[in-house]
Amino acid sequence: MNTKLIVVACLLFLCAACGKNEDDSESANVATPVVVYSARAEQLIKPIFDAYTAATGVPIRYVTDSEQPLIQKLKAEGATTSADLLLTVDAGNLWYAADQDVLRPTYSEILDANIPLHLRDPDNAWFAMSVRARTIVYDTRLLKADDLLGYADLADEKWRGKLCLRTSAKVYNQSLVAMLISELGERETEIIVRGWVANLATEVFSNDTKLIQAIEAGQCQVGIVNTYYFGRLQKENADIPVAIYWPSAKTGGVHVNVSGAGVTRHAKNPDGAKALLEWMSQEAAQKLLGGDNMEYPANPAITPHPMVEGWGTFEASAMNVAQAGFYQADAVKLMDRAGYR
Amino acid sequence: MVSTAIRRPSSRRSSTTRISSFFYRSIIALIAIVAGAPIIVATLALFVDTGDIWQHLLVHVLPEALKNTAWLVAMVAILTAILGVSLAWLVSVYEFGGRRFFNWALLLPMAMPAYVMAFAYSSLFEFTGPVQTFWRDILGNPFDFPDIGARWASIATLSLVLYPYVFLIVRGAFASQGLRSLEVAQSCGLSPIRGFVRVSLPMARPFIIAGVALAVMESLADFGTVKTFNYTTFTTAIYQAWYGLFSLNAALQLSLVLIAIIFVALVLERYLRGEAMYTSSGTHAVRGRIRLSRRYAWFASGFCGAVLLVAFLVPAALIVQWSAATFTGEFDQRYWQFAANSLMLATLAATLITVVALILAYAVRRDDGRFAALQARIATLGYAIPGTVLAVGFFVPVAALSRAMNDYFGWHGGETIALQGGLLVILLAYLSRYLAVAHSPVESALSRIKPGIEEASRGLGVSGLGMLRKVHMPILSPALITAALLVFVDIMKELPITLMTRPFGWDTLAVRIFQLTTEGEWQRAALPAVAIVLVGLLPIYLLNRQNENA
Numbered sequence: 001m002n003t004k005l006i007v008v009a010c011l012l013f014l015c016a017a018c019g020k021n022e023d024d025s026e027s028a029n030v031a032t033p034v035v036v037y038s039a040r041a042e043q044l045i046k047p048i049f050d051a052y053t054a055a056t057g058v059p060i061r062y063v064t065d066s067e068q069p070l071i072q073k074l075k076a077e078g079a080t081t082s083a084d085l086l087l088t089v090d091a092g093n094l095w096y097a098a099d100q101d102v103l104r105p106t107y108s109e110i111l112d113a114n115i116p117l118h119l120r121d122p123d124n125a126w127f128a129m130s131v132r133a134r135t136i137v138y139d140t141r142l143l144k145a146d147d148l149l150g151y152a153d154l155a156d157e158k159w160r161g162k163l164c165l166r167t168s169a170k171v172y173n174q175s176l177v178a179m180l181i182s183e184l185g186e187r188e189t190e191i192i193v194r195g196w197v198a199n200l201a202t203e204v205f206s207n208d209t210k211l212i213q214a215i216e217a218g219q220c221q222v223g224i225v226n227t228y229y230f231g232r233l234q235k236e237n238a239d240i241p242v243a244i245y246w247p248s249a250k251t252g253g254v255h256v257n258v259s260g261a262g263v264t265r266h267a268k269n270p271d272g273a274k275a276l277l278e279w280m281s282q283e284a285a286q287k288l289l290g291g292d293n294m295e296y297p298a299n300p301a302i303t304p305h306p307m308v309e310g311w312g313t314f315e316a317s318a319m320n321v322a323q324a325g326f327y328q329a330d331a332v333k334l335m336d337r338a339g340y341r
Numbered sequence: 342m343v344s345t346a347i348r349r350p351s352s353r354r355s356s357t358t359r360i361s362s363f364f365y366r367s368i369i370a371l372i373a374i375v376a377g378a379p380i381i382v383a384t385l386a387l388f389v390d391t392g393d394i395w396q397h398l399l400v401h402v403l404p405e406a407l408k409n410t411a412w413l414v415a416m417v418a419i420l421t422a423i424l425g426v427s428l429a430w431l432v433s434v435y436e437f438g439g440r441r442f443f444n445w446a447l448l449l450p451m452a453m454p455a456y457v458m459a460f461a462y463s464s465l466f467e468f469t470g471p472v473q474t475f476w477r478d479i480l481g482n483p484f485d486f487p488d489i490g491a492r493w494a495s496i497a498t499l500s501l502v503l504y505p506y507v508f509l510i511v512r513g514a515f516a517s518q519g520l521r522s523l524e525v526a527q528s529c530g531l532s533p534i535r536g537f538v539r540v541s542l543p544m545a546r547p548f549i550i551a552g553v554a555l556a557v558m559e560s561l562a563d564f565g566t567v568k569t570f571n572y573t574t575f576t577t578a579i580y581q582a583w584y585g586l587f588s589l590n591a592a593l594q595l596s597l598v599l600i601a602i603i604f605v606a607l608v609l610e611r612y613l614r615g616e617a618m619y620t621s622s623g624t625h626a627v628r629g630r631i632r633l634s635r636r637y638a639w640f641a642s643g644f645c646g647a648v649l650l651v652a653f654l655v656p657a658a659l660i661v662q663w664s665a666a667t668f669t670g671e672f673d674q675r676y677w678q679f680a681a682n683s684l685m686l687a688t689l690a691a692t693l694i695t696v697v698a699l700i701l702a703y704a705v706r707r708d709d710g711r712f713a714a715l716q717a718r719i720a721t722l723g724y725a726i727p728g729t730v731l732a733v734g735f736f737v738p739v740a741a742l743s744r745a746m747n748d749y750f751g752w753h754g755g756e757t758i759a760l761q762g763g764l765l766v767i768l769l770a771y772l773s774r775y776l777a778v779a780h781s782p783v784e785s786a787l788s789r790i791k792p793g794i795e796e797a798s799r800g801l802g803v804s805g806l807g808m809l810r811k812v813h814m815p816i817l818s819p820a821l822i823t824a825a826l827l828v829f830v831d832i833m834k835e836l837p838i839t840l841m842t843r844p845f846g847w848d849t850l851a852v853r854i855f856q857l858t859t860e861g862e863w864q865r866a867a868l869p870a871v872a873i874v875l876v877g878l879l880p881i882y883l884l885n886r887q888n889e890n891a
Contacts, residue, residue: 042848042856064856065840068584072733073841076740080747096587167571174585202468203491206571207861213469229861293860332585336401341571 034272036062037070039088040259048288052279058272067093067171074102079266084273087129089259090171092178095325098125103262106274114281114299118320119258126262128321129280130289131296132226133314134176134255136245137212139221145243150251151180154222155195163199164211164223168335171328172208172226176255177335178327182319183252186334193338204341209233215242226257231294231307246314253317257324258298259289361805365704366713372701373716376773379723379734380600386593394582394591402578410575412492413499413567414557420500421556425507426549428645430537433515434523436630437638443645444512445885450652451505451827452877454834454851456565457870459498460863461656463569491572498570499560501652506559506827507552510782513819514548515541517789533631547788550610551781555827558725558777561599575599576727589733596730600722607718657874663867671868675848680872683833683849689764690771691779691829695821697772698779702787703809721777728774728837735770736841767842774838775831779824786820787813826884830877850876 038045042064049060065073067088074081074097086103088094097103103125111120111127119128136148154163166173180189201220205211208229214220216233227244234240246254261280263273279285286297291305303309374381431437432444450458466472473486489497522544526536542549567574575595583592633641664671705717723731790813798804798812814821836851843852850869857866 041860043862044860061845063843063845064852066729066859068589069729069733069837069841072589073736073740076733076737078740078744080740080744169568169571169577169581169585171584204571206463206569209861210467210469217469217474219468329586332581333397333401336397341573 031056031058032269032272033059033061034084034269034276035082036060036085036087036276037074037083037264038062038064038086039067039070039093040064044289044293045087047292048280048285051284051288052276055284056275056279058276060276068096071097071100071102074264075100077266081264081266082268083264084267084269085261085276086126086264087259087261089132089257090175090324091128091258091260091321092171092175092325092328094121094126094258094260094262095322095328097262098123098322099325102265104265104267104270106263106270106277108274108278110278111281114301116298116300118316118318119298120260121262121322122320126260127277127281128258128260128298130259130286130293131298131316132172132228132257132259133296133316134172134224134226134257135314136247137215137223137225137230137242138245139215139218140241140243142221145245148222148245148247150247151176151224151255152184152192152251154199154224155192157195157199159199159222161199161201162221163196164201164214164220165196165204165340166208166211166223166225167204167206168332168340170207172257173224174328174331174335175257175324176224177331178324179255179317179319180252181327181330181334182323183317186330189331190334190338193335193340197338197340212240212242216240227308227311228294231305234307235294244311246312249315254314256296256316256321258321259295260298362708365708366710368700368704369708369713369716372697372776373720375769376697376720376723376776377716378738379726379731379773380597380719382734382737383593383597383600383726383730386590387597389590391588391591391594394586394588395594397586398578398582398591398595402573402581403575406573406575406578409492409573410561413496413560413572413574416496417499417503417560418553418557420496421504421507422549422553424500424504424648425552426511426542426545428504428648429508429512429515430541431641431645433512434533434537434631435638435641436632437641439642439645440630443642443649445882446649446653447508447645448505448881448885449649449657449874449878450502451509451830452833452874452881453502453653453656454565454854454870454873455499455502455563456569456858457660457854457866458502458656459494459566459569461659462498463494464863465655465659491567491570494570495567495572495574498566499556499563501648502566503556503559504648504652506555507549509823509827510552510555510785511545511548513782513786513823514545514789517786517819546614547785548782550614551785554607554610555724555778555781558603561603561725562727562731564727564729579727579730583730592730593734596726596734600725603722603725604718657871660867660870660874663864664871667865667868671865676853676869676872679848679850679853679869680876682847683851683873684876686764686767686771686839686847686849687829687832690768690775690832691825693768694772694775694779694828695783695825698776698783698824699809699817699821701776702780702784703813705784706787717780721780723773724775724777726774728835729841731774732770732837732841735773735838736766739766739769763844764847767838767844767847770838770842771832771835774835775828778827778831782820782823782827783817786817790816822884826880829880833873833877 036049045062049062053059067090070086070088071093074083074086086097088097098121105124107124115127119131120126136151136154138148168174177189177193180192202214205214208225209232211223211225212230212233215223230242230244261277263270263277267273280289281299283302286299286302289295290297290302290308294305294308296304296308428447432440432447464470476482476486522540523533523536526540527533531539562576564576564580567577579592579595582588582595701717701720705713726734794812795808798808803811834851836855839849839852840855843849850873853869854866857863857869
């Protein structure tokens with residue numbers, strides 16, 4: 001019985017080893033595929049890749065993982081990597097990828113025209129594909145938009161016991177605080193963060209959805225979330241007693257983060273990757289990128305999802321989003337010091 | 342190796358011993374290098390300067406993280422030991438209503454990923470969840486709903502998911518002790534309970550330790566559960582250093598501290614165990630169980646039922662309900678592929694890892710040197726390292742090797758090693774994480790085989806690997822089945838290694854959960870979670886039946 005078992009195991013291993021050869025023969029005839037490492041979840045990118053393949057005939061092979069493992073994987077593989085394009089969420093990770101030299105600069109008139117300067121790497125290593133606004137939501141039964149002033153104002157004593165926040169372990173909050181540091185400096189930011197912590201109504205939340213539901217249930221009155229989480233809940237319940245508030249330009253504007261992409265340093269098919277990037281910055285893909293997940297298109301010429309438009313327009317912080325990466329480690333340390341868990 | 346001639350001890354033994362000891366030592370070293378690769382990488386990271394990160398962590402993060410981790414580990418150890426041992430004792434020794442059912446059903450919580458259970462329970466009991474809403478709206482909030490807090494939520498969740506490790510391994514021990522030892526105890530005038538405390542429990546010690554050690558290592562490495570409850574632990578500090586402070590090296594250094602603690606604890610346990618031998622009484626047939634009186638039988642069924650309810654039925658009902666609600670949007674043809682991939686990877690890995698664990702445990706037993714035992718320890722420490730860190734720690738040297746080979750042979754195909762190696766890379770990465778899971782039950786079962794049996798078979802001319810096959814394997818087969826089952830369900834749930842080392846197209850059910858949960862789509866993620874439980878159920882049921890008949 002044991003010998004049989006070993007033989008079966010050996011056969012299975014052989015099977016496993018030859019799996020690779022099938023793949024090779026399959027992709028030989030058509031256009032060279034573009035290989036993507038993506039930290040954007042599969043359900044949010046597959047429709048875009050499918051549309052690209054349908055439009056151009058170029059197949060796309062992709063593998064998903066979290067941001068940091070993908071960047072470390074690219075570093076470890078070096079010249080042997082299969083990846084042509086790195087697609088990731090959060091500007092901090094994009095900054096880090098550029099900092100670790102796993103991306104190469106891409107020069108393209110199409111990208112220059114479609115993606116605003118503050119939404120791309122100063123050296124063209126990456127370009128934002130969608131914009132995620134992290135703003136304030138409030139309980140419409142107890143508050144009016146006039147009661148709110150901005151991120152810093154949430155540190156004011158009048159919000160004692162009324163504020164809900166998500167954990168500082170989430171990169172979205174790390175980016176938000178990093179941007180505050182770059183605008184206001186560390187000292188002032190630390191005072192703000194300490195004020196937030198003092199105002200917390202309850203323990204920090206592990207995700208934005210639960211935070212919004214807590215406002216709905218009356219556990220707190222204001223909170224800071226990414227707008228698309230609110231959008232999802234609004235889609236389920238149009239009468240949700242929660243609304244979005246946009247901090248004005250006077251108070252520094254709305255904090256935005258991005259998902260974006262860059263061609264890898266050792267891409268085997270850099271032209272294919274560049275063509276995909278350019279296509280993604282144009283209307284069809286931008287509609288898909290924003291639409292499905294109710295994010296904002298990075299290309300300002302494209303209008304967002306109708307429901308997203310209904311939230312009104314906002315003035316984004318004018319800082320380059322790459323600053324979020326530059327100050328991220330400082331932000332994390334600052335939040336630890338301030339007792340923001 | 343196998344010599345059929347009856348040989349005189351004096352003439353050939355010395356040269357045979359030397360060759361065979363070289364043989365065993367090479368095997369041990371090879372396994373240790375492959376499985377211990379991440380630990381070697383972490384050790385190398387010690388020489389990298391990580392700036393003021395340690396300073397910062399020591400002041401602001403580690404004091405709380407260490408305290409929390411100590412609580413978590415201590416309580417999970419105690420609770421899994423209590424639950425695992427008491428349940429195993431009940432189903433092995435007594436006869437009561439539903440015993441045969443509980444015998445395998447109590448393993449079910451193992452099939453559920455801990456992070457899924459954590460999310461299910463937090464959704465149920467949080468402020469906005471159905472229980473508290475009912476409490477406020479219908480009952481009118483008689484008093485503030487008790488909040489058990491992040492610590493006890495994490496402890497409870499991990500204990501409920503991990504007690505089956507202890508249950509499974511210890512149940513095997515009680516079964517192989519047979520009732521013989523208990524009968525002896527009773528004939529000495531001990532009641533069943535006192536016989537349990539004075540005889541069976543001490544005899545099962547290596548098994549209890551083996552099971553609890555696995556539970557402890559798993560909870561040390563846990564990230565999903567503590568993240569759901571926002572409980573700061575050593576592992577969250579490791580991820581903070583890496584993801585937040587962008588320092589993989591600091592994360593590796595912290596991981597090394599983690600495994601050093603485990604290492605010391607295991608060595609200490611071995612030292613305290615001393616020279617005691619835990620050989621079995623020699624009979625494997627369970628003669629018949631003690632029939633419980635009506636009242637106690639109800640108590641036994643009730644206890645097993647309550648554990649099953651809390652550890653499995655409630656969270657399972659919740660995710661079944663969610664997946665029913667999201668089924669039409671979520672289910673498509675690809676699910677069959679996800680399930681097939683999960684099944685294939687888990688089966689291959691369970692086979693490979695169990696075989697390697699057996700070879701390792703046997704080689705160490707034959708070698709009998711301190712250094713061999715040390716290498717085996719190192720090879721099985723990977724289980725305590727947080728998954729993503731281990732995945733990178735394994736991938737970095739493998740990718741470096743592949744780069745070097747490409748340069749040397751002048752290949753410029755530009756295929757990543759994850760593709761060049763087919764499934765080999767992912768399977769070896771699994772090995773480096775899960776060797777402990779298979780090694781633990783196999784080693785403790787091996788420790789109960791009397792050296793006398795080996796001497797006798799050597800006298801009959803059976804030695805070397807032949808002895809392993811003819812003598813040890815039949816005795817060990819329940820432990821091997823346990824090992825394979827544990828690895829199988831663990832790999833069904835595994836995420837970081839699968840994510841990092843899978844070739845294109847090898848998305849599994851767990852990968853699907855990851856895709857959905859990274860975007861906070863927990864309700865949709867219930868469907869792949871249910872599928873994981875269902876696929877994991879099958880081998881639990883089948884292997885358990887085989888175990889029962891063996």
